Amino acid sequence: MFLHIVFLLSLLSSTSHATVQDFCVADLKGADTPSGYPCKPPANVTSDDFVYTGLAEAANVTNIINAAVTPAFVAQFPGLNGLDLSAARLDLGPGGVIPLHTHPGANELLIVLQGHILAGFISSGNIVYQKVLKKGELMVFPQGLLHFQIAVGKRKALAFPVFSSAFPGLQILDFALFASNFSTPLVTQTTFLDPAIVKKLKGVLGGSG
Template identity: 45%
Template sequence: MISPIFFVFSLIVSCSYALHVQDFCVADYTAPQGPAGYSCKDPAKVTVDDFVHSGFGVPSNSSNVFKFGFTPAFASNLPGLNGLGVSLGHTDVEIGGVVPIHSHPGATELVVVAEGSSIIGGFIGSNNKVYQKILNKGDTMVLPQGLYHFFVNQGTTPAIIYAAFSSEGPTVQLMDTSLFKNDLASDIIAKTTLLDAAQIQKLLGGTN
């Protein structure tokens, strides 16, 4: 049985620690960035604007071959997110547009369809099994960390998708560009993918 004296002492230590825990670590973009992320801004210089992002009211730029655009609210442009392990993104997908197959090596993603219908969303498991579903407005889907995933807007209206990440600065790796828009020699790609040089050059312009 825990003695009353030990319990009281533990409670005092816990309360003392809680009083010294920093509420936040707003990113200081003027200081050097280390492996753990941004340095903390002087709390005396922190304002409410460090915790507010207003970029989602404007459509993302979707003028590309995939017909989709993405606007982030990451620690890199919303300093109050620094160190909190969460972030948000806004994706616009035009009619017939796609979010190409990609992964976030260090983050799980949770999406919700805010506008649109008949959107194919899915991911590929490490066993190469595909998990896909037709999503409509209001539907939510979780995309496990590190797995390749995609969206296809086969509906008749543009789609808006919000994505929450378990990282304040998730990285992204597009499968297409990783394979065919890198500085790896085409003959190496040919040997490792069983594609011939002509096929590689045709795919997204090839490499070198």
């Protein structure tokens, strides 16, 4: 066997230089590109770069609504850079709602871990696909379609959505309309909602324009 080993050692030396890019941990200080952030030098990479602990604790949720989204996208978890995956944590109190939203850059797979969650999405053909999900059940939401999650029953709920991109994006409908600088006349013209309603919601959510 010893002779084989000699071979192996020489093989190692000839190839060691060629094999650096198994991964590309994000250097978040570098300018990102359409494919992601520049890579941290491999020599500086440690096990901790591939681990994220920020979803371990339930988010600080008010007694009244009991709902929060905590992301683990590449900006939080640099080890995801270039790997086409990310995750988040949903904490929902009883009746808690993640309002209608889209992920412009990724498909979503939701894993329910606690409670009962009514989840659904609306297709381009204006059909709602929805279901009450229990612990351990999965639901998939195709990229870019409006969807929601609601804790049903009297129990709180917990779920981990995962995404097919390291930067899936998140556009929350109510924020886009009423917490942005989208002018009231334009909201009215492009949604057919009455100006009075738009103004009222913008007043509360802090929208301008």
